[in-house]
Amino acid sequence: MRDVSCRDQSTTVLGTKVAMPIGIAPTAMQRMAHPDGECGNARAVGAMGGVFILSTLSTSSIEEVGAAAPNTVKWFQLYIYNDRDVTRKLVKRAEQTNFRALVLTVDAPVFGIRIADIRNKFTLPPHLSLANFEGIKATGVKSESDSGINEYVKKLFDQSVTWDDVRWLKSITQLPLILKGILTADDAAIAAGLGVAAILVSNHGARQVDFTPASIEVLPEIVKAVNGQCEVYLDGGIRQGTDVFKALALGAKMVFMGRPALWGLACGGEDGVKSILSIIKNELDSVMGLTGCATLEDIKKEMVVHESHYSHL
Numbered sequence: 001m002r003d004v005s006c007r008d009q010s011t012t013v014l015g016t017k018v019a020m021p022i023g024i025a026p027t028a029m030q031r032m033a034h035p036d037g038e039c040g041n042a043r044a045v046g047a048m049g050g051v052f053i054l055s056t057l058s059t060s061s062i063e064e065v066g067a068a069a070p071n072t073v074k075w076f077q078l079y080i081y082n083d084r085d086v087t088r089k090l091v092k093r094a095e096q097t098n099f100r101a102l103v104l105t106v107d108a109p110v111f112g113i114r115i116a117d118i119r120n121k122f123t124l125p126p127h128l129s130l131a132n133f134e135g136i137k138a139t140g141v142k143s144e145s146d147s148g149i150n151e152y153v154k155k156l157f158d159q160s161v162t163w164d165d166v167r168w169l170k171s172i173t174q175l176p177l178i179l180k181g182i183l184t185a186d187d188a189a190i191a192a193g194l195g196v197a198a199i200l201v202s203n204h205g206a207r208q209v210d211f212t213p214a215s216i217e218v219l220p221e222i223v224k225a226v227n228g229q230c231e232v233y234l235d236g237g238i239r240q241g242t243d244v245f246k247a248l249a250l251g252a253k254m255v256f257m258g259r260p261a262l263w264g265l266a267c268g269g270e271d272g273v274k275s276i277l278s279i280i281k282n283e284l285d286s287v288m289g290l291t292g293c294a295t296l297e298d299i300k301k302e303m304v305v306h307e308s309h310y311s312h313l
């Protein structure tokens with residue numbers, strides 16, 4: 001019994017107003033899914049009014065995506081390489097191409113054991129390369145006996161990264177810094193204390209360590225731990241509008257999807273991604289109307305109760 005005749009999904013993240021609280025998480029090598037790759041994905045997100053995060057390991061370069069989707073709100077996901085100058089140059093290129101934030105992945109000093117990649121001896125197809133690089137850094141995702149991506153990461157990523165490197169990264173850029181991969185309240189409190197702009201709660205698509213919790217399970221404790229010092233987003237497990245609603249109710253400012261966008265891209269390129277986003281957006285609109293929420297601010301944590309609550313009644 002509330003007026004939901006006009007429903008508004010807009011929100012503000014890092015000072016920028018966006019039309020919906022749904023964005024695309026960084027996923028690597030998108031031209032394996034469709035020739036348009038990251039460019040088509042970014043255009044689709046821009047058309048729908050969300051946020052696109054470009055992966056360091058993309059098959060379209062920072063500059064290509066910037067030119068293809070100039071009006072899309074774009075953030076750049078970052079890994080720290082052994083050669084710090086590589087990372088520094090990526091940061092500068094993102095700044096120069098009007099990306100609005102950096103998203104540092106903090107849960108991947110090494111990559112997890114991905115059995116399918118090992119079994120298939122995963123190799124980037126020869127007609128593609130990691131477009132942000134030249135030489136071995138562009139073409140080095142290949143293997144004769146193991147996973148090419150795991151071998152690439154083992155050779156080139158810095159496994160010694162600590163909180164000091166967050167300070168270092170903040171010192172070389174004016175862009176807001178988001179940490180992706182936080183799963184505990186303790187780490188969230190440290191990150192907030194370092195002055196990061198946001199935390200992206202994520203378990204890396206559940207591909208790093210078996211039995212890590214789902215992102216949604218740890219979201220409430222992280223929101224509580226940061227206590228408003230920075231924004232909190234969620235990545236992982238978003239498959240329908242009710243998932244978005246639950247994450248927002250539990251304190252996320254915005255959610256990000258990886259696999260669903262790749263499914264859309266593989267099926268229909270840019271239009272396929274638009275279709276996926278339209279489905280999720282329409283489902284969120286429906287659940288907002290049916291729960292009496294005209295705006296995102298109307299979505300309250302009391303609207304979501306964990307199933308364990310009922311098992312103790």
